[in-house]
Amino acid sequence: MNTKQFEVMKNGKGFIAALDQSGGSTPKALKLYGVNEDAYSNEDEMYDLIHEMRTRVMTAPGFTSDHILGAILFEQTMDRDVYGKYTSDYLWEAKGVVPFLKIDKGLADEQNGVQLMKPNPNLNELLTRAVERNVFGTKMRSVIKEPNEDGIKQVVDQQFEVAKEVIAAGLVPIIEPEVDINSTNKEQIEAMLNDEILSHLDKLSDDEYVMLKLTIPTLANFYKELIDHPRVVRVVALSGGYPREEANEKLAENNGLIASFSRALSEGLSADQADEDFNATLDQSIKEIYEASIT
Template identity: 55%
Template structure:
């Protein structure tokens, strides 16, 4: 499995990164939107089975190929699942041409200094050692910024880069994700502080320590242009953060140096009850919309 081909695709490929990394906390909500009520599964095991069926249906859809979807972020549990008798990450890259990433964070700490840091990630080295041979190119790790608090934002970014260095040490590329809450009253100000912290930490990386960034669509268009142009940055992707597909795509259109990495917006309007034809048509329409905004 060629890491170089994957790298080439992540650097230059036209399209977006699909976020299929719903975890324990976000799965019930994602399933509810997909038309699967909590009463329809009796255990966590059954819940994860339902979401895996949804993910497999997306991955197998006609339009889920490298033509428009250049990468996809998976939940750790998904690595052990199979599609057509092959492990999901391997199937995705070899059959669909989509580069696999792995969500590695274990959720968020309580809010301090206007931010939520990542919880500790036990066994990270083992997780990375297992993921790399499966053809996983990189990781994704998320924290959240709620207020323009300089001390809090500096702490979030420092923690992100510390985890990022561990990922780089395992021969993989981290997607660093310090999300800014779209409902924050000091969103624009928080983004200015975030930009300065990102540039400071990027400058401290050595040759070959290349990262990707996943950022909230900024209040000021093209705010992150300088970040995207940094020699240590392979790509900057945008999260939808609760915006609808149309809103997220309209905002993304204003930022010519970002591509999408949407989850809710990707699955918007899909339901388990749909026929395969209807499902493929609805997903195809979402993929097309997000692709056009990304390119």
């Protein structure tokens, strides 16, 4: 583990940029960016276009460690380069931004009110490559839709099981059990999730560290115990489908919780913007998310 990067993630002021749209969500991300599906004819061309978009974001003047602590990359992004360096090396060496890698293979079908992660048979190979690429940590997502005790336990059990493999590889895992913001029982789910995560954290040994990526809770500061836990490097929040302004307002109410936004970060950016407009829009977005993250 890179101790300097650990220090940045533990104590730095700022937020994490989520640039990890994968195969399933890339067409939607491109469409929001103003690139329609008729602009590419196969997967390779699609990934070229999303990498161009991500490169434009990462190389923008405002995308620096002054406001951004880390960035989460998709596997395809990790294996590509920015200005002749692997993306993760560019982020850290040129921008002082800590690189993370999304490692899950998407969501399984809903059962017991939750969606677990799909099986990931090549995880060890991916973790080995991440270490070679100088990545600091990983991220993996599940979704909880109902206050189902068995389902929530399955999600957290699976997340920590994979987290142990990530830690064994020398990386810091971001555990992401997203709570659906549209759930009518969101607050109840959060109470159950909080207890389940705490019970797992208390079983970690002194040299095992995790990060948590959670939906902004209904009750402000509800996750304080998780934020203060000695085994937790940082707790970050996903925007979960809230528009940026609303996500920022909710985030600002939670002391110590920082953003890890994807859609909310790229809101308002488009492929046909001149660099001046693109950079100004991104700057404004970064500053607003930063302000909401340092409360």
